[in-house]
Amino acid sequence: MSDPLAATPHEEDWQWRIDDLARRSETPVDTIRYYQREHLLPAGERRGRVNFYGAIHLERLQLIKDWQDRRFSLAAIKALLTEERSGLMEGIFGGAGERTYDLDELIAESGISIELEQRIREVGFFREPSDFGRDSYDGEDLEVLRTLSALYDLGVPQVAIVEIVRLYAKGIEATQQSVVDLFATGGDLDWNPKDLDAFQSLAAEKSNEILPLARQLVDYTHHRTIQRLTLGAITLGTDS
Incomplete structure (x- = not known):
């Protein structure tokens, strides 16, 4: 480089x-x-x-x-x-919006309870802005707290919400670390140095285009996996 x-x-x-x-x-x-x-x-x-x-x-x-x-x-x-x-x-x-928030503002605007916010933080789902290189929260943080508040308002028990986000945080952390390693070091693939350098340069140059496409892959995999596992659970229940 x-x-x-x-x-x-x-x-x-x-x-x-x-x-x-x-x-x-x-x-x-x-x-x-x-x-x-x-x-x-x-x-x-x-x-x-x-x-x-x-x-x-x-x-x-x-x-x-x-x-x-x-x-x-x-x-x-x-x-x-x-x-x-x-x-x-x-x-x-980039693209997270210009407005920033402190924690009190997030809780007030999202409608989430202080207890639920503390629990999702304890399980590693909701993190300090400093973990992302920032000194305040942004619009994405507000939206996810609103989402959790909406789930609670629908009647989903708090204990279930906390377990859902704990599982997501644990699973996605491991998966995304492997993806980051692929871009940073080539991962487990047997690259030659020239091809790896070209790949890393492309990833940096085209990141604005690559990242939304990668997010679509994550969304697709998530949705199809839920469908497949749900169908399997229904079939298992019918056969029993």
């Missing part, structure tokens, strides 16, 4: 001093220097005693600001913000 902080072939276009970059990006000079120390931003080109910057630095600052506005921590941005992974980051974490 290429070094996302390496020099580019366009350094001749780097004509801005750090004050110019700060003004264009609306980012304080001290913040720019901090990002450089933390390897979030490429180094400038040194000419004499002055560093010069260009469009690549402005784009990176705008991208960092965009993800901070979505409530991602700098640690998460630093881990994922590379040339190869920026598209993957957008594909996986």
Whole structure:
């Protein structure tokens, strides 16, 4: 993989001093220097005693600001913000909506009971935003709590709801870890290095298109499995 902080072939276009970059990006000079120390931003080109910057630095600052506005921590941005992974980051974490929530707001707007929220957290289904690189909850969290609240309102016992989400959390964690390993290391397949690198580059570049399609595969498998197992249970009950 290429070094996302390496020099580019366009350094001749780097004509801005750090004050110019700060003004264009609306980012304080001290913040720019901090990002450089933390390897979030490429180094400038040194000419004499002055560093010069260009469009690549402005784009990176705008991208960092965009993800901070979505409530991602700098640690998460630093881990994922590379040339190869920026598209993957957008594909996986983007599109959740702009509004954010704290826990009290989620509970109030979803209608879920505090007790049920605590139980689904204890079984590993509902997690802290920091587990996803964020510092607040988002619209997807609100929708899933509304879904659980609706199940309870339909008369599904709380103990059953908690067991359902526990089973999902346990099973999906193992399955998705295997899928992540496939993209990260090639999984159990016998790749040659060239093909694996091409596959990983494609996954990063096309993640916005791949992820919705992969989600359809998950939904299809889930629905068909429920149908098959339900039919089997009905047949077994009829035969007994």
